[in-house]
Amino acid sequence: MSIKKRLIISYIAMLLIPTIIFVVITFFTSGILKNTIKGVYNVGFHGEPVENIIEKDSIAINNIKNYMLSHKKESENANFFENQNKYLNDQTGVAIRKNNNIVYMSPFLKNGVEHNILPKFGEYEGANRPHSIAENKFMLLKQYDFYVEDGSKVSIFLFLNVSSAENIFYSFFIIEVILLVIIFVLTSSILTFIMSKSIVKPLEKLKDGVILIKNGNLDFEINVTSNDEIGELSTAFEEMRFRLKKSLEVQLQYESNRKELISNISHDLKTPVTAIKGYVEGIKDGVADTPEKMDKYINTIYIKATDLDKLIDELFLFSKLDLKKLPFNFEKVDILNYLRDCIEELKFDLDKKNINIKLQCKLLEKIYVTADREKLKRVIMNIINNSVKYMDKDIGEIFINIKNDKNFCTISFKDNGMGISKEAIPYIFDRFYRSDFSRNSETGGSGLGLAISKRIIEEHGGTIWAESENYYGTNIIFKLKKWRDDYGKEDINS
Incomplete structure (x- = not known):
């Protein structure tokens, strides 16, 4: 997932997760709020809470009203009115x-309600209206007006103290805001930490x-292991490091080879x-x-x-091959006739050294390969000269075999010489390598023959390798691309 998508998801999560948590917490805390208000006002939350409170207090209102109507000629009894307070809610007064x-006023109203601020008779009959009795007390007022028999106007005022509920709601609101802030801060911190860790940690690795x-x-x-842009950057960085390391190793190897070459x-x-x-x-000193002796010298x-x-x-040739500055003239070559010509050319010298060379091929059809005649002859001569140098048998034998594959022609040169140890086989195509580590001159040669052969075969688009074992002879094998009639000039030289 890309960093952009992850950031978008994290931003959405920063909004959704705190909101969901806040809603869940609010759902549970709202129950606590209801129970708190219920405890303060001793009322449930079915229907309108204020009406429920007033309905509960109606017992005292009806008692007072009935009393005022039935005791029209008697003086008002304060004790009766005080007894009605037991029917009232703790937060209500009359x-x-x-x-x-x-005539009467509940004790907690005496310090806050003045006579002149009460509404007139009939002004708010049966209606609820807000009424402030002090700086820290806010009440709802309900007015009941009626006439007694002597024509007097009687008003009963029911006051409901909503300041407690207001304080409860205010405290609840403060708590909710604090919770919301805490939830947002915690959620944002956690998500930011997770996001930053997934981004910063790989960047720190890259920095290191x-x-x-x-x-x-x-x-x-x-x-x-991340699949985002940083993961791609890390992969590219690792590839760069690997290539730098390989380049440095090649450079060090090149320097080592250069020193070895000079040596x-x-x-x-x-x-x-x-x-x-x-x-x-010797000639100057008169030894000859x-x-x-003079002729010998x-x-x-x-x-x-x-x-x-x-x-x-050979050094000049190898250098040009190594720098890929040696031109090749590839053409269509009948490999069977070409090998027969090479054998005929070598046969006279090989017979002098008791070495028989034979072409073993049962193929009836002609096989054409893509080759530079002169360079390929150099390869064949190098391989055969190598076999002659390390021939330790009285009668030597070199067998040339051809195998026809679909796209390549495989040619092998097997001799019955002293062979090569398995440890030495991987190095025989290296420049200046000789299996006789003393580098004595008895076997002759520069140690460049097989190295040159390898470069030439590679320029032909083929491969060369050796199979050998001590005392059982050596088999040098190489592959050449077969000629195709649809080759263009560019295909031949590629």
């Missing part, structure tokens, strides 16, 4: 006015990775130069004092100079 005189790379340390790994070149160049120098000094110098020239040529 005031009785006859004509313009206050950048610091490690800056300090030259690439041996670490960043594992971020090997120095060694292989110094050997013939030292020999030439020694024989020249007979024509026979001259021939040896010539051979060493030829070896040196050949080594320089």
Whole structure:
């Protein structure tokens, strides 16, 4: 999920979750509010609460009214009126006015209700109206007006103290607001922490990775499993780190190879130069004092100079192959006839060394491959010369075999020479590698033959490998792409 979607969801959650929690808490606390008001006013919440309170107090009102009507000639009895308070709610009180005189007033009203603020006879008969009796007391007033037999006007005023309910509601409102703020703060904090953790933690890993790379340390790994933009960034960063590490390893390997190359070149160049120098000094010092010795010295110098020239040529060729600056002229080649020509060319020299070379192929149809004739001949010569150098049998044998696959032609050169150890096989195509680690000159060669062969075969779009075992001969195998009649010029050189 993308960061944008996660942020949108978190914002919605910051609104919905506190709202739902607030509604649930309010639902339960409203019951506490009702019970509190019920305890204060001793009334339930069926219908209109105010009317319920007034209806409950009507017993006292009716008693007072009946008393005033039946005792028209007697003086008002304060004790009777006080006794009616027991029928009233704790938060209600009455005031009785006859004509313009206050006959009775409940005790808690005496300090707050003045005679002159009471409504006139008939002004609010049967209606509820708000009435403030003090700064901290707010009441609802209900007025009952009637005439007694002597014509006097009697008003009964029922006062309901709503200040207590107001205080309860105000306290409840304050508590609700505080709860709402706390819920919003807690929810926002938790969601923000979760979101920031999911975003900041991977960024901190990336920051640590950048610091490690800056300090030259690439041996670490960043594992971020998120599927958002940070996850993509982390994946790209990890790929960059991996490539930097590989690049550094290649650079270090290249530097190591360069040093090894210089060392090997120095060694292989110094050997013939030292020999030439020694024989020249022998001639100068008069050691070659007979024509026979002189001829021997001259021939040896010539051979060493030829070896040196050949080594320089191979170094130059390998360098051009390594830099991919050697041009290739690919064409359609009949591989069977091509191999027969190569065998015919080598057969005379091989017969002198008691080495038989045979082409083993039972294929009747012609096989055409895409190849550069000159470069492919160099590969074949290198492989066969390698077999000749390490031949330890009195009668040597080299068998050439061809296998026809769908897209490739596989050619193998198997000999019965001394073989190569399994440990050495992975390295025989490396430059300057020789299985005889002493690098003696008895077997000859520069150690570049198979390395050059590998580069040439790879430029042909094929592969080359070796199969061997000590004392049981070696089998060098390579594959070449088969020719296709629909090849264009670009396909041939690709």
